[in-house]
Amino acid sequence: MTRILAAACAALASALVAAPVLAQSPGAMQSAPDRFRNANAHAVEADWARAPVAEQEVVTKGSVNAHGQTLRYTATAGTLTIRDDAGMPTASLFFTAYTLDGQPVGRRPVTYLYNGGPGSPTIWLHMGSFGPVRILTDEPVVERPAPFRFGPNDMTLLDQTDLVFIDMVGAGYSRPLGETPGAAFWGVDQDADAFTRAIMRYTTKYSRWTSPKYIIGESYGTLRAGAVAYNLESQGMALNGVVLLSSIMNYGVRQPGFSSNYIGLFPTFAATAWYHNKVPNRPADVETHVQRAREFALGPYASALAKGSMISDAERASIARQMSELIGLSPEYIDQANLRVELSGFRKELLRDRRRTIGRLDMRYLGMDMDAAGGEPEEDPSSSAITGAYFSVFRDYVANTLNYKTNVEYRMSARGLPGFNWNWSHRPPVGGPQTTPNTAIDLATAMRRNPYLKVLALNGYYDAATPFFSTEFDMAQMMLEPEVRGNVAFTYYDGGHMMYTSREALEALHADLKGFYEQTVNGGAR
Template sequence: MRFGFAALLLAAAAAPTVAQDRKPPASNAELQKEKIEAAYANAPVEEREERSKGAVTVGGQRLPYTATAGTLTLRDLEGKPTASMFYTAYTLDGTKPGTKRPITFFYNGGPGSPTFWLHMGSFAPMRLRTGNPEFIRPAPYDFGPNPYTLLDKTDMVFLDAIGAGYSRPLGDMKPSAFYGTDEDADAFAKAILRYATKFGRWNSPKFLFGESYGTLRSGALAYQLQDRGMALNGVVLLSSIMNYGYRQPGLDQVYLNYLPSYAATAWYHNRLPNRPADVATIVQQARDFAVGPYMSALAKGQDISDAERDQVATRMSQLIGLSPDFIKRANLRIDLPRFQKELLRGSRQTIGRFDSRYTGTDSDAAGERPETDASSDAISGAFIATFSDYVTHTLGYKTDMPYRLSARDAAGWTWNWQHDAPNRMGKQNNPNTAVDLAAAMRANPYLQVLSMNGWYDMATPFFGTENDLGHMMLEPAQRPNLQFTYYPAGHMAYLNPEALAAMKRDLSAWYDRAVSVARSGTPPVAPSVGASEGPAQTPN
C-alpha cells in the first residue's frame, strides 16, 4: 500500500511538468506551412519498379524484353538512405539472376544532365528517329522500335545523375554531397553496385557507356568500381572530354585541339579552296599541321617573327576556311564562338556547337558570337516531348515530381571540380580522369576501351580526345585495348542515321571481342573493330 501511495504522489508531482512540456497548439500559419510541405512531391525512399513488356527485331531476330522504370536507393556505410537515383533498364526476357549476359550502364554528362538524350536517341529498343541536320518538325514525332538497339548484345540501364531527371537527395542530404567530380562518381558507383546486388548481375560482363562529361565520369568510375571489387569488361567513351585542365584561359592546347575539327567543318560547308574528296584527308592534314608548325608557332607567343606568322596564317586559312587577315588579327588563336560566327558570315549564317553541320541565323550578322546553338535548338523539343510521353504512358512511371532537364536548374547548384587522383597523385583543381582510366587498365589487362568520335563535334573535339587518351602512358601490352572510331556526325553522333548504323556495327564487334577476351583469358594483341571512315587506330 505504501508503494502504491508513493507512486500516486510521484505521478501527481510529475503531472504539471508533463503539461508544461506539451507542445502548444500550432498556429494557422504553421499548419498551412506543414500542409504545403506535406504536399511536396519527393523522391521515394522505398525503391520503385514499374515494369512493362516490349519487343524489337534486330537482324531478323525478334527480341522480347522487359522495361523497368524505377529508383535505386543509395545509402552510406551506416545504411542511412542518402539519395534516390532514377533509372530505366531493358533486359532480354529470360534473363535470370546470376546470368553471364552482358550489362551496360549508360549516362549523359553536363555535369548535371539527365540521360534522356542517350536513352531516346541511341541504342535503347525504342528510339526517336532523326535525319538531316535541320530543325526536327513539331509533333507528332517519329518514335518507334530501334533496329540499331544493342539489346542483342547487352542488357541496358540508363541512369540519371542525382539532382537531374527524377533523381534526388533524400532526407537532410545537401546537393553539395553529390555535385562534384568525385561526389558524382561515388553516387554512380553506389548505384551500379546496388543494381548488381539487387538484380543478381555480379557475374555478368559489365560495361560503362558515357557521353560528354559522362566520359570524364567513366574514367573516375572505372577506377572506383575496380577499387570496390567490380572489375569491368569495357568502357565506351562517346564524344569525350577527359581533361578539363586544357580549357583554362591562357593555355594554347585548346587551339591545337580544335584545329582538325575546324578543318572538318570547313570541308563539310565547302569553304576550302582545294577541297579533298573526303573529310578524313583534310583532318589528317590538320592533325599534322597542329602538332608541327602550329604548335611551334603558338609556343613562341609574342616573339614569333612576322614571316612565320604570315606563313602559319596562310596555311591555317587553307585548312579552316577563314581569311589569313582574320587569323592574324586573332593572334593565330581562333576561339570557338568566333569560328562559329565567321565561317559562314558571308551568307549571314552561324554553325552549331554540338554539331557543326547545323546552321542558324542570328538577328545581328555582324556579331562576335552566335546568339544560340542551332544544333541544340533543332533537337531539344523533340527529345523532351518524346521522353515525357514515353516515360509516363509507355513505361508507366508516374510522379508529381518534375523531371529536371538539368540539375543546374535547382537551387544550390555549385560544382566541385576538385578530383582526388589515384595512386597518391594528389588533388587536381581541374580534373583529368584519363589517369584514373589508365590506372584501371594497368591493373586489369582485360579492360577494353572504345573511343567513339564525331568529325563535326565542336563541344568535345576529337583531337582533344586523342591527346587526352594518347597521354595515358600505357605500356605496349595495353595499347591494343584502346581503340578509336570516327563518324560523319557531331557530339550526339547517333543523330545521323548513317553514323548510327556504323556505330552499331562497330559496337557489336567490340562487345564480342571484349567478352571473348575475358572468357579466353588471353589479353588481345591487335584491334579488330572497324571504323566508319578509316581503320580503328591509336593516335601517335
Template sequence: MIRPSFAAVIALGLSATASLAQPPGSAKPSAAASASRRDNPDEPAAASAVERRTDRGQAAGERKIPDADVATAPAHETEKASHHSVTVAGRTIPYTATVGTLTLRDDDGKPTASMFYVAYVAERAKGEPERPVTFLYNGGPGSASLFVHMGLFGPVHVMTDSPNATHAPPYTLADNPNSLLDKSDLVFLDAIGAGYSRPLGDTKGTAFWGVDQDIDAFARGIQRYITLNHRWNSPKFIFGESYGTTRSAGLAYALQERGMQLNGVLILSSILNYGVRDAGFDHMYVTYLPSYAATAVYHHKAPTPPDLTAYLQEVRDWASGPYQVALAKGSNISEAELDATARKLSAYTGLSVDFLKRVNLRVDLQRFRKELLRDQRRTIGRYDSRFTGIDSDAAGDSAEYDPSDTGIHGAYVAALHEHLEKDLGYSSDLNYWPSGPNINRAWDWKHKPPGASFAAQVADTAQDLGAAMRQNPHLMVYSLNGLYDMATPFFGTEYDLAHMQLDPTLRGNVRFAYYPSGHMVYLNQDALKSLKTDVARFYDEAVAKR
C-alpha cells in the same frame, strides 16, 4: 592504339548533340545555350522524386494533382515492370522494361539519394550464359540520360530532322533496329538532381555535385543495381557521353577498387582532361584545328579533298607541329612566320588571313562559329557544326545560341515523357529535369587521381582510366567520335587517351571510331547503324577476352 580508317563512314551522308560544361577559366556559353539542357538558373529549385499513386484512369477533375515542387522522395526503392519486344538484326528480342529507383546510402547506411533508372533486360533461356549488362548516362555535368536513352541504344527512339531543326510536335517514336539490346541488357541512370533522381532527407544536392562526389554516387548506384538483380557475375560495361566520359574514366577505377571489374568502357564524344582547357594556354587551339578543317570542307569554305581521312591526318600533323611551334613563340614570332602561319591556317579553316592575324592566330570556338558563314548571315552549331542558325545581330563576335541544341531538345524531352508514361506506364509527381537546376554552376571540379597526395583543382580522369587498365589488363576502351563535334573535338580526345601512359602491351586495348556526325553521333541514322555494327563487334571481343 588502333585508329581504324574512317573513310568508309565519311561516305554515309551527313547528320547530330549532349551537354558539356564549360570548365573553369574557359569562355562561357551564350545565355540562350546555357538555358537549354545545361544548367538553367531561372528554374525553381528541384524537388524530390516519388511515383504517382493516383489511378491513371480517373478523370482529372476527380483527383488531387500533386505539386511537383513539394513532392518528396521515399527512401524505399520502387519499380514498375512491363513486357515488350523489339526486332534487332532480324531477330525478335522479348524483354522486360523496369522503371524504378535505387536508394543510395552512405557508409553508415543512411539513405542519401534516390537514383532513377530505366532498365531493359532481354529474356534469357535457362542454361544460357550470363548476358552482359551496360550502364549508360549523359553528361552535363547535371544532365539526365534521356539523350542516350531515346536517341542511341534504347529499344525505342525518337526521329529528328537533323541536321535541320526538328519539326514541331507530334514527334515520331519508333522501334530502334540499332538498339544494343541484342548484345547487352541496358540500364539508363540519371545523375542526382537530374531527371527524376533526387537527394533524400537532409542531404543537399551539392553532396553529389562534383567530380569525385558524382563518381561515388554512380559507383553506389551501379553496385546497388547489380546486387538487387544478382548480376555480379555478368560481363559489365559502362557507356558515357560528353561529361559522362569524364565520369566513366574515373568510375572504371572506382568500381574496380570496390571489387567490380569491368569488361569494357565506351566513351562517346569525350573529354577526360579539363586541365588542357584552362585559359592562358594554347593547347585547345591545336586540338580544335582538325574539327575546324572538317567543318570548313563541309560548308564549302575549303576545297573538298579526295580523301578526307588523309586530309585530316595532314591537318593533325601541321597542328601539332608548325602551328604549335608558332603559337609557343607568342609575341616573339617573326612577321614572316606570322604571315606564313596565317596563310596555312586560312587554307584549313576557311577564315581570312586578315582575320587570323587580328586574332593572333588563335581562333576561339565562339568566334569560329560566328565567322565561318558570316558572309551568309549564318552561324554554325557547337554540338554539331553542320547545323546553321540565324542571329539577330549578324555583326556580333559570337553566336547567340546553338542551333544543334535548340534543333533537337524539345523532341527528346517530349519523347522521354511519351515513352515512360504511355509505353512503360510510369508517371511521377515530379518535374523531370533534362538538366538539373543549378548543378552545372555549383560543380566542384577538384579531383584526386590514383596515387595523388592531394586533389587537383581541375579534373583529369584519364589518369584513373590508365590506372584501371594497368591493374586490369583485360579492360577494353572504345572511343567513339563525331567529325563535326565542336564541344569535344576528336583530336582532343586522341590527346587525352594518348596521355594515359599505357605500356605498349596495353595500347591495343584502346580502339577509335569516327563518324560523319556531331556530338550526338546517333542523330545521323546511317552513322548510328555503322556505330552499332562497330560496338557490337567490340562487345564480342571484350566479352571473349581472357
C-alpha cells in the same frame, strides 16, 4: 468552474489553430503566402513531391525487330536508393533498364549508360541511341513540333547487351533524400561516388555480379567514366569494357594561357570547313582533309603557338595562310586573332557571308542571329533543334508506355538549382589533388590493374564541344605500357556530339560496338 475554464481554453486553442494567423499589430500584418506557409506548413510538406526512399519498380514488356530478329525484352523503370557508409539513405537515382528475355542473367552482358553536363539526365542516350525505341532524327535540321517522329529502334544494342540508363542526382527523376543536400553530389568525386554506388546497387539487386559489365558515358559522362571505372575496380567490380562517346576527360587543357585547346579544336574546324565547302582544293573525303589538319596542328601550328610573341612576322604570316587553307577563315581574321581562333568566333565567322552561324555540339547545324555582324553566336542551333522532341517524347513514353507514374517533375537539368556550383576538384589515384580534373589518370590506373579492360572512344568529326583530336591527345598521355596500350581504340563518324542522331552514323556505331562486345565479352581473352 475549473472544467468550464479548461473547456473554454481548449475551444479557444482549437479556434486559434483553425483560424488564420493574425498580425500582432497593423505594421506586422502578414501576406497571404506568409500565412499559408506558417499556418499550413505541415500540410504543404505532406503534399510535396518527394523521391521515394523505398525503391520503386514498374515492369512492362516490349519487343523490337532489329538485326534480322525479334528481340523480346523486359523494361524496368524505377529507382535505386544509394546509402552512405553508415547505411543512411542519401539519394534516389532513377533508372530505366531493358533486359532481353529468355537469357541466363549471370552470363548476359549488362551495360550502364549515362549522359553528362554536368547536370544532364540520361535522356539523350536513352531516347536517341541504343535503347529499343528512339527519336527518329537523321539530317542536321530543326525537328518539327509535335507530332514527333518516334518509334522502334532497329539499331538497338539490345542484341548485344542488357541496358541500364541512369540519371544523375538532381536531374531527371533523381533526387537527394532526407536532409542530404544536392550539393553533396555536385562535384567530380561526389558524382562519381554516387554513380559507383548506384551501379553496385543495381548489380546486387538484379543479380548481375557474374555478368560481363560495361559502362558507356557521353560527354562529361566520359570524365565520370574514368573515375567510376577506377572506383569499381577498387571495390571489386572488374569491368570488361568502357565506351567513351564524345570524350572530355581532361579539363586542364582549357585553362587560359595554354595552347592545347586551340590545337585540339583545329582538326574539327578543318572538318567543318570541309563540310560547308569552305576549303580550296577540297579533297573527296573528310578524313583526308582531317589528317592534313592533324599533321599541321601537331607540327607547324603547335610550334608557332609555343613561340607566342617571339614568332617572326614572316612565320606568323605563313601560319595564318596555311590555317586559312585548312579551316576556311581569311588570313586577316586569323592574324587579328593572333593565330588563336576561339570556338565562338569560328562559329560566327565561317558562314558570315551567308548570314548563318554554325552549331557547337554539331557544327553541321545552321543558325540565324538577330545581329549578323556580332562577334559570337546567340545560341547553339544543334542543341535547340532537337531538345523539344526529346523531352516531350520522353515524358509521354515514361508515363504511358513504361507506366511509371510520379508527381516528381522530370528535370531537364540540375543546373540552376540552389547549391548547384560544381566542385571541379579531383583526387586521382596517383599524383596530388587536381583543381581541374583529368580522369584519364584514373582510367589508366584501372587499366593497369585490369589489363583485360578495353576502351573504345567514339568520335564525331563535327563535334566542337568535345573535339576528337583532344580525345586522341588525352589518350596518348595515359602512359600505358605497350601491352596495354593496344586496349584503347578509336572510331570516327560523320556526325557531331550526338552522332547517333544520324541514321548512317547509328548503323556504323552498332557495327563497331557489336565488334567491341564480341571482342570483350569473354573477359578480353585474346
